[in-house]
Each structure stands twice: as structure tokens, then as C-alpha cells.
Amino acid sequence: MHEFVATVIRPAGAEWDEREETPWPIIQEAAKIGLYSVDFFSQQWFDPSGLGIPLAFEELFWGDAGIALSIVGTTLAAVSVSTNGTEEQMAEWVPQMFGTDDDVKLGAFCASEPEAGSDIGAIRTRARYDEAHDEWVLNGRKTWATNGGIADVHVVVASVDPQLGTRGQASFIVPPGTEGLSQGQKFAKHGIRASHTAEVVLDDVRVPGRCLVGGKDKLDERLARTREGRHSGRSQAAMRTFEASRPSVGAQAVGIARAAYEYALDYAREREQFGRPIAQNQAIAFKLADMRTSVDMARLLVWRAAWMARNGKPFEAAEGSMSKLVAGETAVWVTEQAMQILGGAGYTRDHPVERFHRDAKIYTIFEGTSEIQRLIIGRALTGLDVR
Ligand SMILES: Cc1cc2nc3c(=O)[nH]c(=O)nc-3n(C[C@H](O)[C@H](O)[C@H](O)COP(=O)(O)OP(=O)(O)OC[C@H]3O[C@@H](n4cnc5c(N)ncnc54)[C@H](O)[C@@H]3O)c2cc1C
Numbered sequence: 001m002h003e004f005v006a007t008v009i010r011p012a013g014a015e016w017d018e019r020e021e022t023p024w025p026i027i028q029e030a031a032k033i034g035l036y037s038v039d040f041f042s043q044q045w046f047d048p049s050g051l052g053i054p055l056a057f058e059e060l061f062w063g064d065a066g067i068a069l070s071i072v073g074t075t076l077a078a079v080s081v082s083t084n085g086t087e088e089q090m091a092e093w094v095p096q097m098f099g100t101d102d103d104v105k106l107g108a109f110c111a112s113e114p115e116a117g118s119d120i121g122a123i124r125t126r127a128r129y130d131e132a133h134d135e136w137v138l139n140g141r142k143t144w145a146t147n148g149g150i151a152d153v154h155v156v157v158a159s160v161d162p163q164l165g166t167r168g169q170a171s172f173i174v175p176p177g178t179e180g181l182s183q184g185q186k187f188a189k190h191g192i193r194a195s196h197t198a199e200v201v202l203d204d205v206r207v208p209g210r211c212l213v214g215g216k217d218k219l220d221e222r223l224a225r226t227r228e229g230r231h232s233g234r235s236q237a238a239m240r241t242f243e244a245s246r247p248s249v250g251a252q253a254v255g256i257a258r259a260a261y262e263y264a265l266d267y268a269r270e271r272e273q274f275g276r277p278i279a280q281n282q283a284i285a286f287k288l289a290d291m292r293t294s295v296d297m298a299r300l301l302v303w304r305a306a307w308m309a310r311n312g313k314p315f316e317a318a319e320g321s322m323s324k325l326v327a328g329e330t331a332v333w334v335t336e337q338a339m340q341i342l343g344g345a346g347y348t349r350d351h352p353v354e355r356f357h358r359d360a361k362i363y364t365i366f367e368g369t370s371e372i373q374r375l376i377i378g379r380a381l382t383g384l385d386v387r
Contacts, residue, residue, distance in 0.1 A: 001035070001056060001059050001060075002059055004029075004030070004033060004035065005059050005060055005062060005063035006063065008026060008029055008030075008063075009026065009060065009063030009064050009067050009068065010062075010063045010064060012026055012064065012067060013063065013064030013066065013067060013194075013352060013355065014349065014352065014355065016064070016066055016067055016193075016194035017064075017066055017193045017194055017355055018193075019194070020188065020189075020193045020194070021194065021196075022070050022106075022147075022150060022194065022195070022196045023066075023067050023070055023194050024104070026067055026070075026071075027070060027071055027104050027106075028101070028104050030071050031098075031099075031100070031101040031104045032101050034101075035071070036071055036074075036098065036101075036104060037098055037101070038078070038094055038095055038098050040056075041053075041072075041075055041078065042082075044056050045079075047310070048310065049307060049310065050303075050306040050307040050308070050309055050310025050311065051303055051306055051307065053247075053248045053251065053306065054247060054248065054250075054251035054254075054299075054302050054303055054306045055251075057072065057248055057251040057252050057255065058251045058252070058254050058255040058258065058299070059255065060072065060252075060255065061251070061252040061253070061254075061255030061256050061259075062255040062256070062258055062259045063255075063259075064194070064355075064359075065191070065192050065195075065252065065255070065256050065356075065359035065360075066191070066192045066193050066194030066195050066359060067194050068252065068255070069146065069192050069194070069195035069252075070147075070194055070195050070196070072252075073106065073107070073108070073146040073147045073195060074097050074098060074105075074106050074107035074108075074147065074151070075107075076107070076108075076109035076146065077097055077107030077108055077109040077147075077151070077153060077154070077155045078094045078097055078098075078107055079245060080109055080155050080171055080213065081093055081094055081155060081171075081173065081213055082094060083241050084171065084213050084214045084241075085213045085214055086214065086215055088210075089173065089210070089213060089214075093153055093173050093175075096152060096153050096175075096176065097151070097152065097153045099152065105151070105152040105153070105176075106147045106150060106151040106152060107147065107151050107152070107153045107154075107155070108145050108146060108147035108148045108149075108150075108151035108153075108154045108155070108200070109145070109146070109154075109155050110142035110145040110148060110154055110155065110156045110157065110200050111123070111142075111157040112142065112143050112144045112145070113125065113140065113141060113142055113143055114141065114143050117144075118368075118369060118371075118372050120157075120166060121165035121166045121169075123140075123157060123158065123159050123162075123169060124140055124159070124162070125138060125139065125140025125141070125142065125156065125157070125158040125159065125202060126138070126139050126140060126158060126159055126160075126162070127158035127159065127160050127170065127172060129160075129209075129216075130206070133206075134208065134209035135206045135207060135208060135209060136172055136206070136207050136208075136209065136211065136212060137204060137205065137206055138156060138158055138172060138174070138180075138202045138204075138205040138206075138207065139202055139203065139204060139205070140158065140202050141184065141199060141200075141201055141202070142156065142199060142200040142201075142202070143184075143199045143200075144187070144197055144199075144366070145197065145198060145199070145200045146195060146196065146197055147195075147196055148183060148196070148197070148198040148199065148200040149181075149182065149183020149184070149186075149196075149198045149199075149200055150183070150196055150198075152176040153173060153174065153175065153176060154173075154174040154181060154200060155171050155172070155173055155174070155213065156171065156172050156174055156200070156202065156205075157169055157170070157171050157172075158170065158171075158172060160219065160223065161223060161227075164223065164226050164227070166238065167222070167223075167226045168223065168226070170212055170213065170214070170219050171212075171213040171214075172207055172211050172212055172213065173207065173211040173213060174202075174205060174207055174211070175207065175208075175211065178205055178206070178207060179205070179206075180202060180203045180204045180205035180206070181200065181201070181202055181203075181205050182200075182201050182203070183198050183199065183200060183201070184198060184199025184200065184201045185198060185199045186198040190358050190361060190362075191355070191357075191358030191359040191360070191361055191362055192358075192359050192362055193358075239376075240315070242320065242368070243305070243309065243315040243318060243319070243320030243321065244309035244320060245309075245320075245367075246305065246320035246321055246323060246324040246367065246368070246373075247301075247302045247303075247305035247306040247309065247320055247323045247324070248306070249324050249327075249328075249363070249366075249367045250298065250301065250302040250305070250323040250324045250326070250327030250328070250363075251299075251302050251306075251327070252327075252363070253298070253324075253327035253328045253330065253331035253360065253363040254295060254298050254299045254302055254327050254330070254331070256331045256335065256356050256359055256360045256363075257291075257294070257295045257298065257327075257330050257331040257334040257335065257360070258295050259352070259356055260291075260331075260334050260335040260337075260338035260353055260356040260357070260360075261288070261291045261292055261295055261334055261338065263338060263342075263351070263352065263353055263356075264288065264291070264337065264338035264341040264342065264353065265279075265288055265292075267341060267342050267345075267351075268284050268285075268288060268341050271343075278341070284341060287337050287340070287341060288341070290337075291334045291337050291338070294330045294333065294334055295330065295334060297326065297330070298323070298326050298327040298330040298331075299327075301319070301322055301323040301326050301327065302323045302327055304319060304323070305319045305320045305322070305323040306323075308320075315380070316380065317377065317380050317381060318373075318376045318377040318379075318380035318381075321368070321373040321376045321377050321380075322373075322377055324363075324367065324368065324373055325370055325373035325374065325377070327363065328360075328363030328364045328370060328373075329364060329370060331360035331363050332357075332360045332361055332363070332364055334360075335353060335356045335357035335359075335360040336357055338353045338356065338357070339353050339354060339357055375387075
């Protein structure tokens, strides 16, 4: 894995960052060696230690975050179907998200909307059931979707009953080539520029009844329980799923931070000023000491949460959120320190650290901002509805 990342992904990082395009040839190469495949990700996901995904993701993102996100973006959609879907849905749709090693495909997970980012309960996209045709009809506008519009399979979160907030929402699989789904604006971004981020417009999109993730019986039962005011447990189940997936996002940030630390360490040992390597100044060596310590701390939080998730331990202190919070903030801080250590060189595109810094910033924003992670941790610790 490391060899592939070091020889194929790392050297291509700068080029795809400049091109701001999905690196299809690299995804294809990853598929050829079995890395971009259902088998690889499911093996890592089900590794009994829980460390398979964190190790793989750290390595990939150590290579280049934009390319790596293009490779792992599909897993967001795949995980949403495998966590909440039926076995038939997994077998039918997950392989279609990846395609084959000759003809790779992508998946996209579309939850966020212009008016519903952190406040995911405010989703306006509507799903209406057309009983006569056993079809769901989706209407709305999604935003910030990784692989949105270029994916073969989209998984769309929509509201079946807006009055019930998140408990009235469900996910729908939109099969390849479905009419009415189109890409809106593609965003020009600060970092992870090789990863495609776009709006997805849903205009009377009709999907077969079997595309409701988890099935209609389960949804009807949940809606009935919620309407009767009986505790459905869905929110708690959703929270558990988020807690379990956050360490994998944290691992991505750890990969970027480690790349920046290693680059700065090499540079500081080589670069001489005042007749000695700059690393011989405590100011620089202490920075390196703090950077390495922070990277290791973040990684250990990620590993702890990933192990807890795999072994069914309760996240009593929101340990999944802790790992994502610390890893994201560490990546931003470490990459900035790395730029400082490189001085003027660090500010140019002759070295990768300015790209690492731009890439790192997304980790305090997506998959729950740092503020939202603190809210979740605060609620878990106090047992109060902290706002
Ligand atoms: C590059 C990129 C890729 C993405 N990929 C996907 C994807 O594939 N699928 C998907 O569904 N979404 C995706 N997202 C969306 C992402 O998850 C959201 O951007 C994120 O959840 C924040 O929502 P927002 O941008 O609307 O910010 P807002 O929710 O508007 O937040 C703005 C600021 O207010 C703060 N804030 C909001 N509420 C509170 C509160 N209660 N207390 C304290 N502070 C608060 C936030 O922390 C933030 O600092 C992506 C985003 C980006 C930028």
C-alpha cells in the first residue's frame, strides 16, 4: 500500500491539484491493484481490530489528500447502504458504485443542502411515494456532494415527513442514468482540489420502491412509532453510526499531518542558516517535537475510537467525535508549522506543504465541523442538551 501511495499517488498530487479534476487514471490504477474495490474496503472495514480502515486511510492521505478523497469518496455512499440497507441492496448497488478494474465508477452521498449543513434536520428535499407505480419521487437541491453528478450511483437523503425532522428522513439509491438527476454548480475549492464537489439537482427523480435504503416496512414502522410519540431509537442509532465512521475521517487528517511533519523534518535537517542546520535551533526542534507528539496523539485517539466501534463499545464520551476533532485541528496546526519551518520555500508551490495546508483545512469543516464535534462531546459528557 505504502509503495503504491509513494510511487503513484504522491508524485501526482501537485498536477491533479492544479488541474482540479477527478484523477480517473489514478483511480483506474488503484482498481487494477485491487485497492479501489469493494473487496479491499470491506476487508479493511471488517478487520477485527478496527484498524484496517484507519491504517489504509492514513497511508492514502499521506500520499495526497485530493487524490485519496477521489479514491475513498465512494465509500461514503457504500457505507450508508451497507450500514442501513438490506443484504439485497448491498449486493445490487455497492459493486455498481465501484465498477470494474477496466471501467471504474464512483458513488456519491448527498445529505447537505444550501439550508441544511450542520442542521441536517432542516433538509428540504422531499420524497413522495407513488403507490400506483411503486416508485419514490425525489425533488430538491443537494450541495457539497463529493462526486456529485459524476457518480454512477447517488445516495440521497430526503424527507418523507418534514414535521418529524431527522426521524422523518430516509436515504434513497438513485441508479445510474436516472432521469431528472443533474449536476449543478461544481465548486472551485481552497484544497482537496482533485476531489470533485458539486451541487446535485433532483427534478422529479423517480426511483423504484426497492431503492429506499432499508426497505419500506422498516420506514413505515419507524414513522408510525415516531408519530405516536414512542421513542424510535433512530437518532441514537444514527449517532452511533456517525461516531463509528468519524475515526476514518480523522485518519485522513492524520495522514496529511504526518506528511507535513515528515517533509518539514527532512527540510530542517538539511537547510542551513548561520552555519548550522535550522533543526539545531531549539525553536525549530521544539516545533518538530510538538508536531510529532500531536500527530501521534491524534492517531491514538483515532485508533481508540476505531477499535471501540469495531468491538461494539459504547461511545459514552463521544470518543469518535473526539478523534475527528483532534485529528482535524492537528492537521491544520501541523501543516501550518511545516510551512513556517520551510520559510519562504514553504509558501511556494515548489514544495508540497502549502498544498498540505490547504488540504488540511477541510477537516475542521466537513463531516461535522469542529464546533459540532465539541457540541456532541459536550452533550455526551454533561447529559444536557447543550446548544
Ligand atoms: C469539500 C466538501 C466536501 C463535502 N462533501 C460532502 C458530501 O459528500 N456529502 C454531504 O452530504 N456533504 C458534504 N459536505 C458538506 C459538509 O458536511 C458541510 O459543509 C458541513 O456539515 C457544514 O455545513 P455548512 O457548510 O452548511 O456550514 P454551517 O452549518 O452553515 O456552519 C457555518 C459555521 O457555523 C457553525 N455552527 C453551525 N451550527 C452551530 C451550532 N449549533 N453551534 C456552534 N456553531 C455552529 C459551524 O461550526 C460553522 O463554523 C462537503 C463539504 C465540503 C466543503
